Amino acid sequence: MARTAFVAGNWKMNLGRWEARDLATAVLDGVRGVRGVEIALAPSTIWLSEIAQVVHGSSVTLAAQTMHHAENGAYTGETSPLMLVDIGCKNVILGHSERRQFFGETDDIVNQKVLSALGHDLAPILCVGESLDEREAGRTNTKVDGQIRAGLRGVRAEDMASVTIAYEPIWAIGTGRTASPEQAQEVHAQIRSLLRALYSQEISESVRLQYGGSVKPDNIADLYAQPDIDGALVGGASLKPESFVAIVEACGTR
Secondary structure, three states: OOOOEEEEEEOOOOOOHHHHHHHHHHHHHHHOOOEOEEEEEEOOHHHHHHHHHHHOOOOEEEEEOOOOOOOOOOOOOOOOHHHHHHHOEEEEEEOOHHHHHHHOOOHHHHHHHHHHHHHOOOEEEEEEOOOHHHHHOOOHHHHHHHHHHHHOOOOOHHHHHHOEEEEOOHHHOOOOOOOOHHHHHHHHHHHHHHHHHHOOHHHHHHOEEEEOOOOOOOOHHHHHOOOOOOEEEEOHHHHOHHHHHHHHHHHOEO
16 A cells, blocks of 8 residues: 655754744745655744744645643643644644653553544654663563554544654664664564554555654665655754755655
């Protein structure tokens, strides 16, 4: 089953207002004419409205870096799914390792957010991945399986068309280290096998799986060439338009 490539740029907590607008504008200019790949930009929450204006009417969609599961309430500093939809978001990144590590997000919290996103027509990018200690202890499969089972708990088969899963080995995020194409493919194949067991062969073959973790223009081609890798969730390289555009081009055609 053919799957459309999907590349998303996670800008994390970077860039001022005009820097963000300039970056988004440069990306739009750079990817004009690229075919066969879906593109999303995930700026800091405070700049979502700015970037929504820039990408409006283009093929590039808007993504949020996180959200609260509730529609409203006394949750100081949080952003609800209704707010994200209102501002024009199509996707939301959930369960990123930095959210889990620095903000105490558990598998149960991530699951609440996944269900809430789907209930509000937001397409979640569910992030999973193991630490270096877990990989060296041979626990990669156990960790990733557990995160996916928990994150997708209660998600109906008919909703899986909106779900993307991003495998991001924690030891490769922002470190300059990247899983080899073979290492990445092994985990992606495992994820697809788990989806087959949880849902069906058809769903397993249709869900898009991204790789994330020090993705760069010089390694994306080998990663994307793997049969179960359908694109990338890009961190640092998404802050440079020429790098991000090169990654998009490697996953698409002109």
